[in-house]
Amino acid sequence: MATIGLNFFLEGFGEMVWGANVKKLDIGIPDTSFIVKGVLVNRLEMTAAITAGVLVTILAVFFQRTRIGRALRAVADDHEAALSIGIPLKTIWVIVWSVSGLVALAAGVMWGAKSGVQFSLSLIALKALPVLILGGFTSVPGAIVGGLIIGVGEKLGEVYWGPLVGGAIENWFAYVLALAFLVFRPQGLFGEKIIERV
DSSP: EEEEEHHHHHHHHHHHHSSSSSSSSOOOOOOOOEEETEEEEEHHHHHHHHHHHHHHHHHHHHHHHHHHHHHHHHHHHHHHHHHHTTTOOOHHHHHHHHHHHHHHHHHHHHHHHHBEEEEEEEHTTTEEEEEHHHHHHOOHHHHHHHHHHHHHHHHHHHHTTTTHHTTTTHHHHHHHHHHHHHOOOTTTTTTTOOOOOO
């Protein structure tokens, strides 16, 4: 609740200082489209998809193949056990926040170039939570599959079910799907089932 409150404060303060108008962000990639075999392809969205694919590949290799990546996974599994074998937690936290910041920067630049820089972009970031719930919090491939399921599901739902319920399915579809997963499969599609013995 404190984080949500701080978010509201920062958004309000930012709007007071810089205004609430949408500001254009030009990164040199034209927001134009072309047709490939009857499919409309947007250049900016294609660039964003390629960028996301490259980042996910780099992260997957980083977590699976490097010493630091394995240390990050060890800390995520058990802080105390990781500390007991000599993994420096402070260094790990710096790496985690740095990597998170770089990925968030790339995502923000792409979304800002597409939709303009605006404070409501933070609502888009909330879609990451259902994606992680579907894929599993411990799985990078799961995040990819979860994102594809939600993205395709939103569009199909809007086309086929939208007229029946009055539209706007894209606004709530991801959260309803995530709720269903939390009830029937809380570890997600690729997450590890954790069994705790008391």
